[in-house]
Amino acid sequence: MNQDLSAAEILWMCLMGGLLVQMLFALWNAACLPKIYSFRKSSITPPDTLVSVLIPARNERLHIEECLESVLASHTKGFRMEVLVLDDRSEDETAALVQAIADRDPRVRLLYGTDLPAGWMGKSHACHRLVQEARGEWFMFVDADVRVMPDAIRQTVAAGSAQGGGLVTGFPYQVVKTWMEKLVVPMMMFTIISHLPIFMIRRSANPMFVAATGAFLLIHRTSYEASGGHAAIQGHLVDDMSLAKAVKRAGHPVMLADVHDVTSTRMYQNGEEVWNGYKKNMYEGMGRRDVLLLGTMLMYSVMYIVPPLGLVVGLLTGNATSILYGFTGTLLGIAVKRVSDHVGGQPWWLSLLQPISMACVIAIGMASWQAGRSGKGYVWKGRRYS
Structure with missing residues (x-):
């Protein structure tokens, strides 16, 4: 490996690799349905x-x-x-x-x-x-x-x-x-x-x-x-x-x-x-398993929130590395979303909002965890479930 690569670049490359694998898995998985x-x-x-x-x-x-x-x-x-x-x-x-x-x-x-x-x-x-x-x-x-x-x-x-x-x-x-x-x-x-x-x-x-x-x-x-x-x-x-x-x-x-x-x-x-x-x-749905839910939310944050944030930071600071990897990672995340939207019959442009969608899911996930752990429970159709 090129010794000139910084730790940040290595982390970015690992993230890009993970997103590429995720996209290929989504394509294969959709074909299996x-x-x-x-x-x-x-x-x-x-x-x-x-x-x-x-x-x-x-x-x-x-x-x-x-x-x-x-x-x-x-x-x-x-x-x-x-x-x-x-x-x-x-x-x-x-x-x-x-x-x-x-x-x-x-x-x-x-x-x-x-x-x-x-x-x-x-x-x-x-x-x-x-x-x-x-x-x-x-x-x-x-x-x-x-x-x-x-x-x-x-x-x-x-x-x-x-x-x-x-x-x-x-x-x-x-x-x-x-x-x-x-x-x-x-x-x-x-x-x-x-x-x-x-x-x-x-x-x-x-x-x-x-x-x-x-x-x-x-x-x-x-x-x-x-x-x-x-x-x-x-x-x-x-x-x-x-x-x-x-x-x-x-x-x-x-x-x-x-x-x-x-x-x-x-x-x-x-x-x-x-x-x-x-x-x-x-x-x-995750069996009230804290590690599974919180781990999933963390993974989503790293894979689908970090790249668009990196792109924004790169554009504001002029950091070419952040722009390159942030843009590439954002596109890969959008591509994964497009595969799932195609399976569900959703319009193509909806995938462009993938970072916002993911932020909403993470927020709801954390609220779900907090309600379940605190004992406050959930309200649905006029009934409260603990």
């Missing part, structure tokens, strides 16, 4: 298979009608469908809107939530109640803010049939309107594409290799029962990940698929909801 439409020609057997679409709903008057209408418009050649909606003690018109649709379509049934038992999380209990009433061979969990294209459910059941049961899930296309949504929501896909080896989700029985979203999640009845279902994870705040891990522990397969072409959702309506939603999930 199976497309849900690739299973559309798979047969669903037997042809009279009943699929139970299960929708937990709490204060969802803004979403529930469009969600139900999109589900009911699904192509169901090769299977039958029932749709169960549980009104989880809503304080708005959710129940009335569902009942109006049920009155004109016999496939829809409205259930009513009860007081939350001790030790249960709200959504897990709602899903548990839905399963108790479901008659289907497959359970298709759909969040009330999700919209499905006509072939979405059929293609997902085909994928589940092709893998012989188990669980199939995928992240819907994220509709983002406010600036906080644009900056933070697509980072969910960034995390998966950047860090989780997707091919290991299907090939490894280790529950460490798993990703799931309860917004759009299909599970075979046998696999659900073998995993213990939501009763086995009743106290887990991040229920979707916990259920997927339980399925793997039971020896059943799990598939993460690309479903953004056939599903969409707007998870949050404003910046406050984005903050609270991610704050609720980040520390819990």
